[in-house]
Amino acid sequence: MSVNRERMDRIFHPRCVVVIGDKKQTNYMWLRSVLTLKGHVYSVQINKDEWPGIEALGVKNYSSILDIPEPVDYVIVAVPRTVAHRVLEDCIRKQVGAVMFFTSGFAETGTEEGIRLQNVLGEMARKADLYMVGPNCMGIYNPEIGLRHHPEQYCGEGGEVGFISQSGTHATQFSLVGYVNGIKVSKSVSYGNGIILDSTDYLEYLGGDEDTRAIGMYIEGVKDGRRFFRTLKEVARAKPVVIWKGGQTEDGARAASSHTGSLTTSVAIWDALIKQCGAIRVDSFDELLDVVKALLYIKHPHGERVGLMAMTGGQSVVISDAFAKAGLKVPKLSEISYKELASFFNIAGGSYMNPLDVSSNFSSPELVLRMLNILGGDENVDTVAMEISSYFLSQRLRVGAKFTVDELVSALTSFRGSSQKPFFTILTAGPKEADALSIREKLVQQSIPTFPTFQRGANALKKLLDYTLSHAE
Amino acid sequence: MSVNRERMDRIFHPRCVVVIGDKKQTNYMWLRSVLTLKGHVYSVQINKDEWPGIEALGVKNYSSILDIPEPVDYVIVAVPRTVAHRVLEDCIRKQVGAVMFFTSGFAETGTEEGIRLQNVLGEMARKADLYMVGPNCMGIYNPEIGLRHHPEQYCGEGGEVGFISQSGTHATQFSLVGYVNGIKVSKSVSYGNGIILDSTDYLEYLGGDEDTRAIGMYIEGVKDGRRFFRTLKEVARAKPVVIWKGGQTEDGARAASSHTGSLTTSVAIWDALIKQCGAIRVDSFDELLDVVKALLYIKHPHGERVGLMAMTGGQSVVISDAFAKAGLKVPKLSEISYKELASFFNIAGGSYMNPLDVSSNFSSPELVLRMLNILGGDENVDTVAMEISSYFLSQRLRVGAKFTVDELVSALTSFRGSSQKPFFTILTAGPKEADALSIREKLVQQSIPTFPTFQRGANALKKLLDYTLSHAE
Numbered sequence: 001m002s003v004n005r006e007r008m009d010r011i012f013h014p015r016c017v018v019v020i021g022d023k024k025q026t027n028y029m030w031l032r033s034v035l036t037l038k039g040h041v042y043s044v045q046i047n048k049d050e051w052p053g054i055e056a057l058g059v060k061n062y063s064s065i066l067d068i069p070e071p072v073d074y075v076i077v078a079v080p081r082t083v084a085h086r087v088l089e090d091c092i093r094k095q096v097g098a099v100m101f102f103t104s105g106f107a108e109t110g111t112e113e114g115i116r117l118q119n120v121l122g123e124m125a126r127k128a129d130l131y132m133v134g135p136n137c138m139g140i141y142n143p144e145i146g147l148r149h150h151p152e153q154y155c156g157e158g159g160e161v162g163f164i165s166q167s168g169t170h171a172t173q174f175s176l177v178g179y180v181n182g183i184k185v186s187k188s189v190s191y192g193n194g195i196i197l198d199s200t201d202y203l204e205y206l207g208g209d210e211d212t213r214a215i216g217m218y219i220e221g222v223k224d225g226r227r228f229f230r231t232l233k234e235v236a237r238a239k240p241v242v243i244w245k246g247g248q249t250e251d252g253a254r255a256a257s258s259h260t261g262s263l264t265t266s267v268a269i270w271d272a273l274i275k276q277c278g279a280i281r282v283d284s285f286d287e288l289l290d291v292v293k294a295l296l297y298i299k300h301p302h303g304e305r306v307g308l309m310a311m312t313g314g315q316s317v318v319i320s321d322a323f324a325k326a327g328l329k330v331p332k333l334s335e336i337s338y339k340e341l342a343s344f345f346n347i348a349g350g351s352y353m354n355p356l357d358v359s360s361n362f363s364s365p366e367l368v369l370r371m372l373n374i375l376g377g378d379e380n381v382d383t384v385a386m387e388i389s390s391y392f393l394s395q396r397l398r399v400g401a402k403f404t405v406d407e408l409v410s411a412l413t414s415f416r417g418s419s420q421k422p423f424f425t426i427l428t429a430g431p432k433e434a435d436a437l438s439i440r441e442k443l444v445q446q447s448i449p450t451f452p453t454f455q456r457g458a459n460a461l462k463k464l465l466d467y468t469l470s471h472a473e
Numbered sequence: 474m475s476v477n478r479e480r481m482d483r484i485f486h487p488r489c490v491v492v493i494g495d496k497k498q499t500n501y502m503w504l505r506s507v508l509t510l511k512g513h514v515y516s517v518q519i520n521k522d523e524w525p526g527i528e529a530l531g532v533k534n535y536s537s538i539l540d541i542p543e544p545v546d547y548v549i550v551a552v553p554r555t556v557a558h559r560v561l562e563d564c565i566r567k568q569v570g571a572v573m574f575f576t577s578g579f580a581e582t583g584t585e586e587g588i589r590l591q592n593v594l595g596e597m598a599r600k601a602d603l604y605m606v607g608p609n610c611m612g613i614y615n616p617e618i619g620l621r622h623h624p625e626q627y628c629g630e631g632g633e634v635g636f637i638s639q640s641g642t643h644a645t646q647f648s649l650v651g652y653v654n655g656i657k658v659s660k661s662v663s664y665g666n667g668i669i670l671d672s673t674d675y676l677e678y679l680g681g682d683e684d685t686r687a688i689g690m691y692i693e694g695v696k697d698g699r700r701f702f703r704t705l706k707e708v709a710r711a712k713p714v715v716i717w718k719g720g721q722t723e724d725g726a727r728a729a730s731s732h733t734g735s736l737t738t739s740v741a742i743w744d745a746l747i748k749q750c751g752a753i754r755v756d757s758f759d760e761l762l763d764v765v766k767a768l769l770y771i772k773h774p775h776g777e778r779v780g781l782m783a784m785t786g787g788q789s790v791v792i793s794d795a796f797a798k799a800g801l802k803v804p805k806l807s808e809i810s811y812k813e814l815a816s817f818f819n820i821a822g823g824s825y826m827n828p829l830d831v832s833s834n835f836s837s838p839e840l841v842l843r844m845l846n847i848l849g850g851d852e853n854v855d856t857v858a859m860e861i862s863s864y865f866l867s868q869r870l871r872v873g874a875k876f877t878v879d880e881l882v883s884a885l886t887s888f889r890g891s892s893q894k895p896f897f898t899i900l901t902a903g904p905k906e907a908d909a910l911s912i913r914e915k916l917v918q919q920s921i922p923t924f925p926t927f928q929r930g931a932n933a934l935k936k937l938l939d940y941t942l943s944h945a946e
Contacts, residue, residue, distance in 0.1 A: 025872075026872060027871070027872040029872070080821075081821075104821055104822045105820065105821050105822075108786075108824070109820055109824070136822070165787075166787075167785075167786060167787025167790070168785070168786075168787065169785040169786065169787035169788055169865075170787045170791075173864075173903055173904075176864075176903060176904035177903060177904045179904065180904050218787070220790060246787070246790040246791060246794065247790055247793075247794065248794045248797075248798070249793065249794050249797030249798055250797065251793040251794070251796065251797040251802065251803035252790055252791075252793040252794035252797055252803075254793070254803075254826065255789045255790040255792075255793040255794075255803070255826070255828055255830075256790045258786070258789070258824040258826050258830065259786035259787065259789060259790050259824065259830065260786070283794075284791070284795075284926075284927075284928065285791070286926065312640075312641070312642040313581075313640060313641075313642070313731070313732035313733070314638075314639075314640025314641065314642035314643045314691070314719070314732065315642055316728045316731070316732060317640070317693060317719040317720055317725055317728040317729045317732050318643075318719060318725075318757070318758070319728075320720075320722065320724040320725040320727070320728040321719065321720065321721045321722050321724070321725035321728075321756075322757075323724065324721075324722030324723065324724040324725055325721065325722055329724065330724035330725075330727075330728070347578065347582055348553075348554075348577055348578050349577045349578075349609070351581070351582070351731040351732065353727065353728070353731050355728055357728075357731065357732065391646075391649075392642075398500070399498075399499060399500045399502070430646055430649060430650060431646075431649035431650045431652065431653050433906065433910055434907060434910065437906055437907065453757075453759065454757075455757065
């Protein structure tokens with residue numbers, strides 16, 4: 001079986017969206033999420049007490065979806081589970097493009113009643129050949145057209161990353177945390193119990209989506225493993241797919257069963273199959289974010305040798321350990337580089353063997369750029385990475401150095417633009433985390449990739465390198 | 474050889490401190506660091522251009538330490554390396570308690586000249602039986618008496634944690650980042666090349682220091698391995714010692730050699746010896762911070778079974794994976810707990826199998842406290858840990874829930890006080906990291922331990938459990 005691209009297009013690009021059962025108690029979260037839609041939005045709510053609140057949002061309300069005066073592409077359902085099948089019946093009669101059930105309380109509860117109700121929905125949809133998203137999920141997010149599942153998600157601009165998530169939290173967080181990290185979503189879906197459309201369908205769809213350059217997935221379990229891995233193999237040939245498996249342990253699997261009613265597979269099998277398919281495995285939200293960031297913003301590395309810059313001696317040791325432990329190398333530089341460094345580098349309290357422990361040499365953007373260029377031009381170096389300690393930077397900017405953060409960021413932007421080699425930063429925070437956040441914002445604006453710890457930066461580079469090498473074969 | 478406690482007391486509690494060679498170029502960082510001393514502070518600076526700046530700080534300047542009109546306990550030297558031996562000569566004649574050399578450019582440069590100059594200092598000090606801290610370091614920090622090595626370190630209040638660091642950065646960062654995490658230093662030292670007083674001496678001293686309840690160490694290399702591990706074994710019997718070894722890899726070891734001239738030992742040997750001595754190994758600054766926090770603020774656990782609370786379903790799966798992967802267990806709760814939970818827990822979109830996926834049940838501090846008490850009272854649970862998602866919390870506080878963060882923190886404080894079981898929180902940030910920082914501040918004020926990721930919380934608990942079990946034998 002293969003998913004119907006035209007029908008998927010319709011639900012990912014709806015021109016008419018209907019929200020059924022939204023209410024004041026949740027501050028009309030669904031209507032507020034889709035008010036941004038480039039298209040028509042209607043409400044269906046039979047409770048008259050809710051009508052004034054819905055009208056205040058400027059949304060026309062109907063008592064039945066059958067009364068909506070135009071074809072409906074995508075329906076968001078937030079009614080109690082006991083009436084879900086009645087709503088579904090109307091949707092089928094209306095011949096909508098797809099129904100998304102935010103409604104939960106189905107197989108994930110592990111109860112007889114929950115399983116029964118889920119089976120009813122599934123049978124009705126299959127019989128009517130209706131596409132269903134969920135139940136027990138947040139549904140589709142297409143920022144470009146303003147179709148959201150959370151009122152704080154950005155819209156108006158499309159991104160490059162597709163995200164397929166069995167969890168609503170992770171889908172929401174990926175869009176929001178991704179955004180402040182320079183990662184923008186092309187299309188995403190939270191699909192919960194996935195009883196009709198499942199991970200494989202979405203993967204196949206986003207695999208063929210031109211706006212989607214890379215795909216991330218959070219999966220607790222798949223229904224048809226053979227089809228999933230066959231599809232994964234095909235898609236991963238065309239674009240990078242990063243997979244985070246939830247329920248990797250016995251305890252996690254039990255939680256996954258309570259969450260989305262998923263039966264999980266052994267993580268060892270997953271791991272082997274992901275590798276075989278040429279996809280990238282990650283094990284946490286942070287790692288997912290880091291690897292996607294690396295895929296988008298770091299040039300593909302050709303080898304394992306890194307040229308490092310750190311702001312103090314203690315950090316030079318620690319950054320070296322972090323990269324070496326991740327499976328990378330911190331080599332000696334070439335004699336040409338050492339000769340040039342020796343001509344100006346102040347070694348009192350510093351050192352330039354690699355890492356460059358820059359210390360007081362971090363005195364002007366020009367000098368930083370000069371040192372980066374030496375690392376970038378060194379034949380022993382495949383990738384350049386530098387620490388920016390927001391704490392020591394703020395000290396240097398107060399004492400001894402006469403430049404601004406913006407001037408430093410300009411120098412890094414210039415290096416990023418001119419260097420043939422992959423480049424990224426590691427922004428360590430120290431005690432003043434708010435300072436680091438404001439520097440991160442400036443780096444993100446200039447598309448300079450940055451990671452918050454040495455380990456995370458080193459790990460992201462290693463995953464990118466492994467991916468690049470395995471796909472170059 | 475054993476360190477002389479009386480002489481160590483003198484340099485950790487100096488009544489008279491002299492700074493030699495401080496200057497405007499570094500904004501008089503040393504004088505500003507020790508102006509807070511409960512005692513006398515003098516400057517020695519022969520450059521007349523610097524005198525007005527020094528006097529403006531209210532510090533009396535002399536041209537030679539020999540002119541200081543009272544006994545000197547601790548000298549901070551920030552002169553160029555070429556004149557360090559002349560300063561040392563005067564200090565020896567003055568019979569000071571100890572000399573600390575911030576001055577660098579010695580064996581860590583790997584140059585003949587650097588090694589020669591270091592040997593000169595070492596021989597002079599040994600011949601005169603003078604205690605020396607460093608060179609190439611930041612020296613001693615005793616917040617209680619206002620002896621600092623950085624102008625932003627807190628003082629006036631003593632803490633419980635001793636820190637011994639071969640790196641000035643890590644010593645400074647431990648005090649500053651520790652502080653915002655509720656970890657306060659009793660005494661610490663950055664000792665750099667450690668040519669006279671070495672890690673073992675400081676360890677022995679802090680091992681016998683009554684104000685020091687736990688000890689952290691960042692070490693790149695030790696001079697007398699036998700004595701170090703003998704001392705470690707003794708000290709670790711009396712109080713927890715957490716060791717972070719810098720230079721764990723070949724590349725890291727090379728950086729360590731450039732940093733403090735250290736010859737590092739194989740990490741496998743270190744690991745085995747640390748374990749044998751009953752100390753705790755950590756591998757990063759963050760892990761050091763987490764484990765020290767756990768030692769200070771989490772009651773000692775008696776088993777591996779955790780009762781977990783997470784704010785959404787996706788996080789319930791992920792928190793379970795994190796704890797299980799760390800070697801802990803997320804068990805089913807007792808029937809009594811399930812019965813009680815069933816009496817009030819709203820399972821629409823949530824679940825209470827363990828983790829409690831609280832979802833909409835996170836509606837009042839009373840209900841949170843009730844759920845925590847169920848976990849804390851459950852016979853299958855050894856430790857209780859809960860996620861606070863600053864993002865979802867702020868949403869709940871806007872929609873559906875009528876309480877403040879302070880009221881929530883009060884409920885947690887009450888649970889922490891009444892529960893016999895270990896308890897901690899994991900504060901996930903989402904896209905609004907600044908919100909999480911302000912919640913962290915409230916938690917720290919109430920001594921509620923908190924970690925920023927599931928992995929870090931789980932790892933800290935596992936290390937605490939292993940430590941507790943191994944010392945209970």
